Amino acid sequence: MKITSFFAVMLFIASIASANAASASCASPEKTTSDFYHWYLHELNQDKYPLTSTAAKDKQNLNQWVSPELLQELGKSLSENDLDAEYFTDAQDIFDDWVNNVSVQKGEVAGHHANVELTLGVTKIKRDYDITLDDSHGCWKIDQVTSKQ
Template sequence: MKKLLLLIFIAASAIAQDSDPEKQAVAFNKWYVKQINEDKFPITDSHEIDKYVTASTMKKLRRTQEADYSDDPFYDADIFTKSQYIGDDWADFVTVVAGDTDPVCVNVYIEFGKKKKHTVIDCMVKEDGFWKVQSVAARDFN
């Protein structure tokens, strides 16, 4: 009986994590920054990113990497961090600072870093029962 209760608890915890847009946003951003710090390019290096980002967004991002896509630069910052660099403490400090819901998505305000903080807003939507990033907006204004 104890083993059964333990299995139920573990399954419920896994389901709860996937059903929480804030936890999924933090998990994605920690994973993503780690990939970038390891000199990996998550959009094309594997399909692991697909569990964090919507299929329609990934289709668009992968299209930008195709040979026949225009050579003109289309964006001057990382699409998910909205930054041209990754702070040295970002991988260790990814936190949710706020959230709100609108008719399109759950907006999760993610803060990177402890020294010099950088904030983005992840638009999270449910796809196939899992919360995923649909888009990211910059929160810092210089």
């Protein structure tokens, strides 16, 4: 009986440790936003469009940083040809100034939602955004992008 209790306790401790390790590997809302935009703008600047790419690495990156709900919504909009501008920048052109200047200001967290402010660029073509993230799927993921322009 004691050996069974010992193994039950060890199994419980191991499950807590793995849960803590999984949550420790999640980035903050600010880092998630920054990492996504650095990657995404670089891809767009190389004339690659991750939202329509069939490459497994692009899908993996999108799934890492963007909520499944937003990806589903964007997929539907793309299939219906219903996007007038690139969703994550609300623009039709990407500027080098944006690619090299991604700035995220610490936001507020309330429950499973976080809001951060994003600035792309530093010159006259600078753009500001409100980014909403959700951690319902384990780690922070971008769930909505709103341009302040």
